[in-house]
Amino acid sequence: MFLALRELKQAKLRYFLVCAIMVAILFLVFFITGLAKGLSHADSSSLQSLKADYIVTNKEADGVLVKSELTPKEVKQIQKEVNAHATPIKMYMSSIQQQNKNDLDIMYFAVDTKEYGNLKIIEGKQIHDLKTNEVIVDQSMKQQGYKLNDTLEDKNSKKEYKIAGFTKDNTYSFAPIIFISNKNLNKPQQIYNAVLYSGKKVDVDHFATFSREETVKAMPGYKETQGSFTMMKVFLFIIAAFVSSVFFYILTIQKSHQFGVLKAIGAKSWYIAKGILIQVAILTVLGWGIGTLGIYGIKSILPNTMPFVLPFKLILATGVVFLSLNIIGSMLSVFKVIKADALEAIGRVE
Amino acid sequence: MPAETILEVKNISKSFKDGHSTIEVLKDITFSIQKGEFVAILGPSGSGKSTLLSIIGALLTPSQGHVNIENDTITNYNSKQLTKVRAQRIGFIFQSANLIPYLTVQDQLLLIQNMAKGKRRSSDKKSLELLENLGLSHHRNSYPRSLSGGEKQRVAIARALMNDANLILADEPTASLDSEKGRNVVEMIACEVRNRQKAAIMVTHDHRMIDLCDRVFYMQDGTLVENSK
Numbered sequence: 001m002f003l004a005l006r007e008l009k010q011a012k013l014r015y016f017l018v019c020a021i022m023v024a025i026l027f028l029v030f031f032i033t034g035l036a037k038g039l040s041h042a043d044s045s046s047l048q049s050l051k052a053d054y055i056v057t058n059k060e061a062d063g064v065l066v067k068s069e070l071t072p073k074e075v076k077q078i079q080k081e082v083n084a085h086a087t088p089i090k091m092y093m094s095s096i097q098q099q100n101k102n103d104l105d106i107m108y109f110a111v112d113t114k115e116y117g118n119l120k121i122i123e124g125k126q127i128h129d130l131k132t133n134e135v136i137v138d139q140s141m142k143q144q145g146y147k148l149n150d151t152l153e154d155k156n157s158k159k160e161y162k163i164a165g166f167t168k169d170n171t172y173s174f175a176p177i178i179f180i181s182n183k184n185l186n187k188p189q190q191i192y193n194a195v196l197y198s199g200k201k202v203d204v205d206h207f208a209t210f211s212r213e214e215t216v217k218a219m220p221g222y223k224e225t226q227g228s229f230t231m232m233k234v235f236l237f238i239i240a241a242f243v244s245s246v247f248f249y250i251l252t253i254q255k256s257h258q259f260g261v262l263k264a265i266g267a268k269s270w271y272i273a274k275g276i277l278i279q280v281a282i283l284t285v286l287g288w289g290i291g292t293l294g295i296y297g298i299k300s301i302l303p304n305t306m307p308f309v310l311p312f313k314l315i316l317a318t319g320v321v322f323l324s325l326n327i328i329g330s331m332l333s334v335f336k337v338i339k340a341d342a343l344e345a346i347g348r349v350e
Numbered sequence: 351m352p353a354e355t356i357l358e359v360k361n362i363s364k365s366f367k368d369g370h371s372t373i374e375v376l377k378d379i380t381f382s383i384q385k386g387e388f389v390a391i392l393g394p395s396g397s398g399k400s401t402l403l404s405i406i407g408a409l410l411t412p413s414q415g416h417v418n419i420e421n422d423t424i425t426n427y428n429s430k431q432l433t434k435v436r437a438q439r440i441g442f443i444f445q446s447a448n449l450i451p452y453l454t455v456q457d458q459l460l461l462i463q464n465m466a467k468g469k470r471r472s473s474d475k476k477s478l479e480l481l482e483n484l485g486l487s488h489h490r491n492s493y494p495r496s497l498s499g500g501e502k503q504r505v506a507i508a509r510a511l512m513n514d515a516n517l518i519l520a521d522e523p524t525a526s527l528d529s530e531k532g533r534n535v536v537e538m539i540a541c542e543v544r545n546r547q548k549a550a551i552m553v554t555h556d557h558r559m560i561d562l563c564d565r566v567f568y569m570q571d572g573t574l575v576e577n578s579k
């Protein structure tokens with residue numbers, strides 16, 4: 001501590017530069033993390049928010065819910081087999097007629113409103129209280145100017161619905177979800193997409209059972225998008241750890257004579273190494289702090305429509321990973337310190 | 351009052367492996383130093399002076415023989431124990447001052463206390479007193495880069511005294527100074543050794559310094575002979 005802090009203070013510029021690199025890289029990591037999470041949210045939050053532990057579809061759909069088709073007979077059969085409270089869902093894309101604007105693409109989730117679980121309501125009615133012509137919509141429609149009790153006109157069916165409530169975390173492929181009563185669907189040979197239930201996983205013969213996460217990953221393009229972001233993050237981490245390790249390693253090599261002197265006057269290797277580790281930790285935490293402030297600053301000026309989700313937990317986790325990598329990288333320097341020779345101090349000019 | 355032996359060197363030999371042959375740098379060296387004595391070691395380049403000082407200073411282990419510091423034989427100590435010996439029982443002064451560039455003059459001294467984990471209140475007072483003695487008070491908050499060569503070497507002396515070790519080792523402390531400043535530095539070492547009743551060994555090339563020392567040894571081809579003054 002004694003050496004670490006005094007050296008930081010004396011060689012401000014040098015350490016400021018490496019800290020600046022860390023800030024830049026962390027900022028990029030945060031940005032990519034936020035974007036990845038935001039895109040994932042816009043893409044699939046409705047599936048993650050489904051009120052079910054498991055989702056049963058037909059075999060051919062491979063977990064892609066919108067591709068699955070179940071006849072009423074099949075729905076009944078599944079409901080019987082899973083031996084739990086199970087309710088069917090119909091998902092279909094459509095669009096809403098808008099005045100002086102392009103149509104708004106949306107996705108209907110048609111469910112039995114009496115049977116379906118409680119939604120995260122931020123305004124208006126809960127799903128159990130819906131009348132047939134009422135709907136609950138995702139809050140992202142507020143950005144399009146919709147308010148409670150507004151009327152929506154479906155472009156295809158020309159039916160009109162009243163917004164009775166707003167929910168959150170319900171988008172699919174960037175489209176807001178509209179929860180609607182399945183009484184609006186054409187009976188009696190209604191095709192459903194899936195049957196939802198909570199409880200233990202049951203493998204139903206001739207059908208396929210998935211967890212929510214599995215249906216999210218099965219979404220077309222989802223794994224590829226998230227995979228690319230993960231790869232970028234991993235590389236940024238490696239670059240950052242590399243830069244800081246090399247920086248401290250070079251400094252350590254430059255100072256090996258000085259470390260020899262310190263050892264000659266009685267410093268333990270650990271005493272010197274501790275100083276380096278403290279410096280790495282201080283710079284990393286400082287870089288992390290500045291990067292965090294920066295990302296929150298940027299977040300506050302990003303438009304609302306930009307998919308960007310960055311919970312503090314994730315920032316914290318990023319910081320922990322980053323710090324660990326840097327500490328591991330600085331072991332290279334620690335090793336060099338251990339090898340520094342006290343004999344260098346004697347009988348030799350600097 | 352009988353004189354107290356600080357350092358005892360018994361039959362020290364040291365040889366280095368150089369490829370296939372071994373060269374014997376030190377040959378059967380024996381001597382001892384009492385409290386309050388300031389000893390000079392002179393000798394031609396390559397005669398083994400620094401090697402001897404490194405062995406006494408717990409930086410090197412001898413091939414044969416023993417080193418006793420204040421009646422403890424350090425020859426069989428492991429590296430951890432040797433580090434402790436250097437930290438607590440020996441004060442080093444090097445050829446170039448070897449100060450830490452980013453520490454102020456006073457911090458150079460406080461570092462010694464910090465390394466010893468002793469956050470003793472007295473260390474502030476002690477460092478100030480040492481700086482006062484060596485005429486460095488006004489440079490207390492200066493960095494080494496702004497000091498002259500002689501001033502740096504005086505800081506190094508203060509640093510060597512900071513751990514209150516009874517044995518001071520100096521390897522050509524005046525080599526990088528002109529003769530007037532060099533003499534001044536040696537006078538200061540001599541003065542501290544007498545006032546604080548320490549034992550000190552100084553390796554030097556400069557014959558003009560020997561009048562400041564109590565005893566003079568000559569090193570020749572790995573053997574040490576005392577010159578009666």
Ligand SMILES: Nc1ncnc2c1ncn2[C@@H]1O[C@H](COP(=O)(O)OP(=O)(O)OP(=O)(O)O)[C@@H](O)[C@H]1O
Pocket residue numbers: 347366367368375393394395396397398399400401402
């Ligand atoms: N690690 C080593 N390996 C091999 N030979 C060594 C080693 N260290 C010292 N020597 C040899 O030991 C001899 C004595 O070296 P030393 O540094 O003790 O001389 P010195 O008397 O201090 O000389 P100078 O006055 O030039 O400082 C030299 O010939 C040197 O080459």
Ligand SMILES: [Mg+2]
Pocket residue numbers: 347399400401521
């Ligand atoms: Mg020498």
